[in-house]
Each structure stands twice: as C-alpha cells, then as structure tokens.
Amino acid sequence: MATKNKKLSLKDKYQYLTRDMAWEPSYQKKEDIFPYERFEGIKITDWDKWEDPFRLTMDAYWKYQAEKEKKLYAIFDAFAQNNGHQNISDARYVNALKLFLTGVSPLEYGAFQGYAKVGRHFSGAGARVACQMQSIDELRHVQTQIHAMSHYNKHFNGLHDFAHMHDRVWFLSVPKSFFDDARSAGPFEFLTAISFSFEYVLTNLLFVPFMSGAAYNGDMATVTFGFSAQSDEARHMTLGLEVIKFMLEQHEDNVPIVQRWIDKWFWRGYRLLSLVSMMMDYMLPNKVMSWKDAWEVYYEQNGGALFRDLERYGIRPPKYQDDANKGKHHISHQLWSTFYQYSQATNFHTWIPSEAEMNWLSEQYPDTFDKYYRPRFEHWQKQQEKGERFYNNTLPQLCQVCQVPTLFTEPDDPTQLSHRSLVHDGERYHFCSDGCCDIFKHEPEKYIQAWLPVHQIYQGNCEGADLETVVAKYYHINIGQDNLEYLGSPDHRRWQAIKGNKPLGADDSKDAA
Amino acid sequence: MSVKALYPYSAEPKDLQANFNGMQLVYVYWRKHLMFCSPFAFLAAPDMPLGDFFEQVLRPAIAAHPDSAGLDFSRVEWQLDDQPFTPDLAASLKDSGIGHKSMLTLTTPGLDGIGGSAT
Amino acid sequence: MSQLAFIVFQDNDNARYLVEAIAEDNPHAEVQHHPAMIRIQAEQRLVINRHTVEEKIGREWDVQEMLLDVISIGGNVDEDDDHFILEWKN
Numbered sequence: 001m002a003t004k005n006k007k008l009s010l011k012d013k014y015q016y017l018t019r020d021m022a023w024e025p026s027y028q029k030k031e032d033i034f035p036y037e038r039f040e041g042i043k044i045t046d047w048d049k050w051e052d053p054f055r056l057t058m059d060a061y062w063k064y065q066a067e068k069e070k071k072l073y074a075i076f077d078a079f080a081q082n083n084g085h086q087n088i089s090d091a092r093y094v095n096a097l098k099l100f101l102t103g104v105s106p107l108e109y110g111a112f113q114g115y116a117k118v119g120r121h122f123s124g125a126g127a128r129v130a131c132q133m134q135s136i137d138e139l140r141h142v143q144t145q146i147h148a149m150s151h152y153n154k155h156f157n158g159l160h161d162f163a164h165m166h167d168r169v170w171f172l173s174v175p176k177s178f179f180d181d182a183r184s185a186g187p188f189e190f191l192t193a194i195s196f197s198f199e200y201v202l203t204n205l206l207f208v209p210f211m212s213g214a215a216y217n218g219d220m221a222t223v224t225f226g227f228s229a230q231s232d233e234a235r236h237m238t239l240g241l242e243v244i245k246f247m248l249e250q251h252e253d254n255v256p257i258v259q260r261w262i263d264k265w266f267w268r269g270y271r272l273l274s275l276v277s278m279m280m281d282y283m284l285p286n287k288v289m290s291w292k293d294a295w296e297v298y299y300e301q302n303g304g305a306l307f308r309d310l311e312r313y314g315i316r317p318p319k320y321q322d323d324a325n326k327g328k329h330h331i332s333h334q335l336w337s338t339f340y341q342y343s344q345a346t347n348f349h350t351w352i353p354s355e356a357e358m359n360w361l362s363e364q365y366p367d368t369f370d371k372y373y374r375p376r377f378e379h380w381q382k383q384q385e386k387g388e389r390f391y392n393n394t395l396p397q398l399c400q401v402c403q404v405p406t407l408f409t410e411p412d413d414p415t416q417l418s419h420r421s422l423v424h425d426g427e428r429y430h431f432c433s434d435g436c437c438d439i440f441k442h443e444p445e446k447y448i449q450a451w452l453p454v455h456q457i458y459q460g461n462c463e464g465a466d467l468e469t470v471v472a473k474y475y476h477i478n479i480g481q482d483n484l485e486y487l488g489s490p491d492h493r494r495w496q497a498i499k500g501n502k503p504l505g506a507d508d509s510k511d512a513a
Numbered sequence: 514m515s516v517k518a519l520y521p522y523s524a525e526p527k528d529l530q531a532n533f534n535g536m537q538l539v540y541v542y543w544r545k546h547l548m549f550c551s552p553f554a555f556l557a558a559p560d561m562p563l564g565d566f567f568e569q570v571l572r573p574a575i576a577a578h579p580d581s582a583g584l585d586f587s588r589v590e591w592q593l594d595d596q597p598f599t600p601d602l603a604a605s606l607k608d609s610g611i612g613h614k615s616m617l618t619l620t621t622p623g624l625d626g627i628g629g630s631a632t
Numbered sequence: 633m634s635q636l637a638f639i640v641f642q643d644n645d646n647a648r649y650l651v652e653a654i655a656e657d658n659p660h661a662e663v664q665h666h667p668a669m670i671r672i673q674a675e676q677r678l679v680i681n682r683h684t685v686e687e688k689i690g691r692e693w694d695v696q697e698m699l700l701d702v703i704s705i706g707g708n709v710d711e712d713d714d715h716f717i718l719e720w721k722n
Contacts, residue, residue: 009712009713010695010696010711010712010713011712035519036519039517039518039519040517041517053708053709053710053711054696054699054709054711055711056696056699060696064696064697064699064700067700068700186517204704207703207704208640208669208703208704209666211668211669211703212666212667212668212669213667215667215668215669216667216668223668227642227668227669227703230703230704231642231699231700231701231702231703233703233704234699234702234703234704234705235699237704237705238705238709241708241709288666288667289666301634301636302636302638302706304635305634305635305636305637305706305707305720306706306720308635308720308722309635309708309720309721309722310722311722312721312722334547334550337547337548337550338550338551341548341549341550342550371630372630372631372632373632375626375627375628375630375632376547376548376627376630376632379548379579379627379632380548383577390548390577392549392550392577393573393574394549394553394554394555394574395553395554396550396551396552396553396554397540397542397551397552397553397554397616398554405550405551406551406552407547407550407551409547414631415545415547415631416544416545416631417542417547417551417552419542419552419616421594421595421616425526427526427528427529427614428594428612428613428614428615429614430540430552430614430616443515443516444515445515445516445522445523445524446516446524448524448525448526448527449524449525449526449527450527451527452527452528454554455527455528455538455554458533458536458538458554458556459528459532459533459534460534
C-alpha cells in the first residue's frame with residue numbers, strides 16, 4: 001500500500017487544517033475576545049490538551065454529510081411517492097410524530113444556535129471546530145425532520161404549526177424551558193448539559209430504541225431521519241465525553257463545579273425524557289422494547305460503565321440516579337395518564353391501551369402495572385364506553401423547574417406524590433421531586449422567572465380566560481381535529497378509510513386537499 | 514447560592530400575586546386519588562369564604578371521581594402547606610391563612626381511590 | 633461489575649461487512665439484531681481494524697467511513713488511520 005503513505009496521516013491532516021489555522025491575537029486582549037470563558041469558575045490552563053478523537057476536518061465533514069443527505073432524501077422521495085404513510089402499523093403511531101415535531105425538532109434548532117454560540121466563545125481551536133460541526137449538524141437535523149414530517153402533515157392533523165406551538169403550548173414548555181435553561185448558562189455548563197448529560201448519557205433512549213420502534217411500525221421516513229441524525233451523534237457523544245474529561249484534567253477546582261452540573265443536568269434530562277417513556281410504552285402500536293428495559297440498557301448499563309470510568313477524576317454518578325432508576329417502573333404510565341386526561345389541550349390524540357397492550361404492559365411491569373395503573377385505565381375505559389370519556393377540567397400544578405405537572409410519585413411509595421415546596425423571598429414554590437427542588441435552591445433567581453403556562457393562563461396572558469379560547473386562539477390547536485380522544489377522531493376515520501374499513505366521511509377533506 | 518454571571522444578577526418573580534388581577538392561586542391535592550394526575554391549580558378571590566371554595570370550586574373539580582360522592586369535607590384531615598389545618602367554612606381564604614400559591618392537602622381515610630389502588 | 637463498550641450500526645449493506653469484521657476481531661463481542669439496527673457490545677473494549685474491514689468489503693476503506701452507518705457508541709474513542717477503538721479505561 002505504498003500510495004497510502006503519500007497521503008497525510010489523519011493526525012497530521014487534522015493538525016494542519018485545524019489547530020495550525022488558529023492564531024494568537026496581537027492587538028486585542030484574549031479575555032476581551034472570549035469574555036465568557038471565565039465567569040463560570042472553570043479553570044483552563046492549556047487548550048492544546050483538548051483531544052479530538054475523530055480528527056474530522058472540514059473537507060471530510062462535508063464529504064460525509066453530503067453522502068448522508070443524498071441517501072436520506074432518496075428515501076424521503078421514495079416514501080412520499082409510494083404513500084408510505086399508508087403502510088405504518090396504525091394511525092395512532094402518528095401521534096408520537098406530532099409530539100416529536102413539536103417537542104424535539106425545535107430543540108435541534110436550539111442546539112444549532114447553542115453550539116454556534118459556544119463555538120464562538122471558546123478560545124481553543126479544537127473545541128471551536130467540534131462545536132461548529134455540531135452546530136451545522138443540528139441545523140441539518142431540524143431541517144430533515146421537518147421535511148420528513150411534511151409528508152405526514154398532508155394526511156394527518158396536529159402537525160401544522162409546530163414552531164408556534166413549541167413556544168406556547170403548556171406541555172411543550174417542558175422541552176423549551178430545558179433548552180432555554182442550558183442556553184442561558186455559560187459555555188462550559190452548556191456543553192455539560194447538552195453534550196455530556198443529554199447527548200452522551202440520555203439521548204440514546206430517544207434515538208436508538210424509539211427509532212428502532214419507528215422501523216418496527218413501518219415508518220421508513222422517521223427511522224431514516226432518526227438514524228441519519230444519530231450517525232452524527234457518535235461525534236456529538238465523543239465531544240460530550242471529551243469536554244468532561246478535559247475540564248476535569250485541567251484543574252482540580254473544576255471537579256465540584258462539573259459534578260454539580262452533572263447532578264443538575266442528569267435530572268433535568270431525565271424529567272424531559274419522561275415524555276419519551278410514554279412514547280415508547282404507549283404510542284408505538286408495535287412494541288420493540290419497554291421504557292424500563294431501554295432505561296436498563298441505555299442508562300443503568302451504559303451510564304454505569306461511563307461513571308465508573310469517570311471515578312478516576314473524582315466524579316460520582318448523578319446525585320438522584322437511584323430515584324431515576326426506581327422511576328423506570330412508573331413514569332411512562334404516569335405520563336400517559338396525564339396526557340389522557342388533558343387531551344383537550346394537546347395537538348395529538350390519546351386513547352386507552354387495548355387489552356393486548358395492557359397485557360404487554362403487565363408483563364413488562366409485573367410489579368407496578370396491574371397494581372397501580374391498570375385500575376385507572378379500566379375505570380376510564382368503562383367511563384368511555386358509557387359515553388363519559390374522562391377529561392380533567394381543571395389546570396394542573398406545575399413544577400417550578402422542569403415544568404412538568406407535579407405528577408411523579410415518591411421513589412419508595414407509588415401512592416403518594418413526591419411533591420416538594422419551599423418559600424424563597426416570601427414567595428412559595430412547588431416542585432415535582434427532590435431533584436428539581438435542589439436545582440432551584442442552587443439558583444433561585446433563575447427559576448423564579450419561569451414562564452409557567454398554567455400561571456400565564458391565569459394571569460390573562462394567553463388570549464383568553466377559558467381553556468377553549470387558549471387552546472384554539474393562543475395554541476393554534478384546531479379543536480375537534482387535532483385534540484381529544486383518538487377513537488372517532490378525523491385521523492381515526494381517515495385511517496379506516498385508507499384501510500378500506502369504512503367510507504370516508506364528508507368532512508374528511510384533508511386527503512383531497 | 515446564586516447565579517454566576519458577568520454582571521450583578523437579579524430578577525423579579527414571574528408569579529407575584531400582584532400579577533393575578535386581584536386573584537390568588539390555591540393548589541389542592543387529594544391524597545391517594547391519582548386519577549387526577551397532580552394537585553389542582555385554582556384561581557380564586559382571596560375574600561372567598563372557604564365553604565364556598567370547597568363547594569363551588571373544589572367539588573366540581575373532583576366530581577368525576579367515584580369516591581367524591583362519599584366525600585364529606587367536614588371529615589377530611591386537612592393540611593395547609595404541610596401543616597395540620599382546621600378549616601373555618603365562614604372565614605375567607607385570606608383570613609384562613611391560605612396565601613397565594615398555598616396548597617391544601619386532603620387525606621380521606623377509607624377513601625383510597627378506585628379499588629384501593631390510590632387512583 | 634461488567635463494563636460494556638458498544639457500537640450500534642444501521643442494519644444496511646455496509647454495516648454487514650463492518651459487523652463481520654468486528655465479530656472476527658473481537659471474539660468476546662456479542663452481536664444483537666434489533667429492528668433496523670445491529671448492536672455490538674463487548675466487555676471493556678471493541679476494535680474495528682481497517683485491514684479486516686477491507687478484506688471483508690473487498691475495497692479500500694477509510695476508517696472515517698464508519699461515520700455514515702454508526703448510530704451510537706459507548707466508550708472512550710481512539711481513532712487513527714488503521715483502527716477505531718472504543719474502550720473503558722477503569
């Protein structure tokens with residue numbers, strides 16, 4: 001292989017094209033050019049120690065990304081031309097996509113902005129290049145997700161105004177506030193939050209088993225964008241691990257700061273992913289893996305290996321890891337119950353799991369489903385059969401930090417809510433857990449400003465005093481089309497027509513349009 | 514602790530009572546009735562008598578639960594912000610010490626949710 | 633306690649050769665097939681050797697080509713012109 005030797009080695013090429021293109025400023029002070037690098041308390045003595053295991057240069061980056069895009073868009077075209085939406089397992093599945101488009105895709109855009117910003121604010125060339133590439137990746141992700149789902153938007157309800165909804169709808173304040181919290185922190189906390197805690201430790205739970213589930217439910221478009229996005233993730237995860245190791249190796253004073261960020265962002269991410277738990281257990285008609293099993297593989301096993309590796313730096317597993325591990329038996333059921341009762345205010349439908357699905361849940365959750373959750377669903381099913389489908393007509397209390405309704409139960413007592421409360425500066429605040437309460441205590445000034453959707457409605461800031469006006473006018477959710485129960489919904493009737501079970505009703509004009 | 518920032522950092526709480534147009538928030542949590550996923554958040558007038566609050570605000574909110582038919586408010590064990598509380602039905606929310614964003618908790622021995630499952 | 637390094641690939645034509653090469657070079661690895669994806673895990677360490685992949689795929693292969701088909705990884709990354717290694721060091 002004599003020809004190979006003529007090429008620069010990966011290491012040399014990376015050195016020439018990345019590090020050697022950086023320069024030392026001569027007529028401005030470094031601190032003035034990079035003003036955000038110090039205030040968080042992270043001490044960096046030598047940026048050259050930054051490791052870039054992938055050693056990807058911009059020319060190689062564009063080459064591989066172009067190839068990924070060509071493959072992806074060929075599949076989108078094939079999916080659309082062949083009416084791929086007709087081949088999914090069941091139209092209930094599409095509701096998971098509605099949640100994905102309104103809840104996750106805008107976070108990709110937030111990540112694009114976030115990485116562009118921190119890439120600008122690091123003085124180390126290696127970190128800057130990695131952040132720049134990730135920023136471009138994230139922009140690609142949001143674009144490909146919108147393209148993939150635009151096909152579904154032609155045939156199903158609830159997908160028409162995702163960006164508007166992300167900024168306003170009550171449950172979407174959960175993902176939105178998560179990212180706003182990270183983006184309003186300093187650059188090192190941002191990377192700990194998103195690159196490490198989210199990308200390395202937690203996003204596997206969304207993008208690996210859920211996307212495998214999309215494939216199992218016949219959704220060629222989603223599995224393809226999911227895995228195409230995830231193919232960038234190997235780099236993102238590596239950035240996440242490298243940034244942590246880099247901070248820990250630079251100075252011992254960094255250890256307690258990083259530990260606190262890991263504690264915080266593990267818990268923030270875990271709460272955010274409770275939405276994914278219900279997508280996996282309740283919204284995939286063909287099941288691949290329960291949330292509990294996914295948690296065991298992708299957090300307990302992988303996270304265990306990771307945190308053991310980090311022990312040598314004096315880092316321990318996240319403070320509330322045990323509570324999260326206990327929650328794996330419960331959170332998907334608790335979340336689905338919540339969305340079932342508040343479906344009048346969602347852009348997707350909910351339903352009672354079928355008998356076969358409930359039996360699957362009993363098998364997967366032998367200690368909890370029959371004891372605590374099946375009675376709830378069976379009661380609601382009876383109500384529904386009597387024509388009294390249950391909706392909760394009051395507004396829920398929200399956690400001041402994660403903004404999820406305070407619906408979670410005590411780690412060791414599933415019959416009691418793990419509600420916490422404290423008074424700060426004369427004002428009372430409520431939390432879903434010790435994890436969220438701790439986060440508040442550390443930075444109360446940040447969280448007292450939380451834009452809590454329920455409180456905003458009551459303050460009269462959401463275009464109306466009654467829920468129907470808020471849902472229709474402020475959220476842009478089409479009442480009777482996008483929201484409420486799945487059974488009998490326009491989506492359900494349209495699906496029956498596609499499958500030839502029933503003639504299309506006169507008001508189902510969406511396909512014709 | 515406080516927020517680390519490049520400048521002196523201070524902020525106003527978003528949910529001061531003054532922002533609620535003369536009203537206040539009251540939360541109510543009915544233990545072992547998790548069919549209602551979380552405590553309720555109600556908007557109420559501070560001078561509303563507690564008896565009216567129970568009958569006109571709370572009663573309709575829990576009506577969908579089978580246990581609500583057998584619920585006698587006078588036999589409930591009450592807590593206000595985690596402290597024991599004895600309601601005076603004629604007193605206003607404000608005079609009862611139920612402040613903005615206070616939480617009332619109901620414990621109803623014998624009523625343990627559907628089939629005793631805390632639902 | 634076990635400490636598993638892992639890599640997940642899309643279940644496509646390229647990945648088939650990668651998986652073959654990995655299985656050959658990592659006898660202690662376990663290959664799991666899931667819908668649309670293949671997950672390979674191994675105690676402590678997993679290596680992809682360029683040479684073995686080239687043998688399986690029948691052409692020159694750049695280690696960075698794995699970026700097209702990979703979905704997820706677990707372990708510290710060490711990459712150069714000849715190999716891609718995932719490893720836990722503790």
